Amino acid sequence: MFAEERQALIAELVTTASRVTVNELATRFDITPETVRRDLDTLEGSRQLRRVHGGAVALDRLSLSEPSLAERQTQRHDEKERIAAAAFAMIPTSQSGSIILDAGTTTELLADRLADWTSAGPDDQLLVITNAVPIAYKLAGNEEIQLHLLGGRVRGLTRAVVGQSTVAQLEGLRPDIAFIGANGVHAVFGLSTPDLVESSVKTAIVRSARLVVALADSTKLDEETLVRFAALGDIDVLITDALPSPELSAALAAADVEVVIA
Structure with a gap:
């Protein structure tokens, strides 16, 4: 699986589950935690999620997030x-x-x-x-x-x-x-x-x-x-x-x- 495909799936998982952990993603995609962290950094850079300790959360779950x-x-x-x-x-x-x-x-x-x-x-x-x-x-x-x-x-x-x-x-x-x-x-x-x-x-x-x-x-x-x-x-x-x-x-x-x- 190409990195871009994996990152798209990670972004989809975060949107659906609201929160994911590095260990969960490493197991799911059979990759190292270091690779997961690089993927999360890339996705955060493109504003598709937010990095937190041990994983990532959807942008709508941030402490200041408030829909109208x-x-x-x-x-x-x-x-x-x-x-x-x-x-x-x-x-x-x-x-x-x-x-x-x-x-x-x-x-x-x-x-x-x-x-x-x-x-x-x-x-x-x-x-x-x-x-x-x-x-x-x-x-x-x-x-x-x-x-x-x-x-x-x-x-x-x-x-x-x-x-x-x-x-x-x-x-x-x-x-x-x-x-x-x-x-x-x-x-x-x-x-x-x-x-x-x-x-x-x-x-x-x-x-x-x-x-x-x-x-x-x-x-x-x-x-x-x-x-x-x-x-x-x-x-x-x-x-x-x-x-x-x-x-x-x-x-x-x-x-x-x-x-x-x-």
């Missing part, structure tokens, strides 16, 4: 719908309460369900606080919901309201439930996001709520992005669509986090 909201809305839609449905079941209709919805595609699907929310009685109320412009837009038409949009600067990529003023507002709130999104949920690193400014708002959301529910589809599990905004022990419930890995399951259990498989 529009791109994420088409990814794993069915799984996110199931997660949103499980989250919606946690919101009471028979008593007055307050919730925070973080920005994100899964929380936006939860907002779709809340758009038709009705109270069980005339004295029951629901206050929804959010830092997400799309979520506020979807809920603004439901007169049975009290809607509070946090103020601050709008981050274009995620349409989330961020900044120190947003954090300051959250520090003065104590809602019943926070529904939070994450780009990574890791046994050691905890919950993370690629953006430093948005992470500050997420941390403030987590600290403000009496009950913290993380919504993360299974592609986010065992992943680390640039900025940790919460430890596993800072959340109460994780709603996802598949069983976490043994390592993450053990860490969640040790942190007393309830795992809901939607």
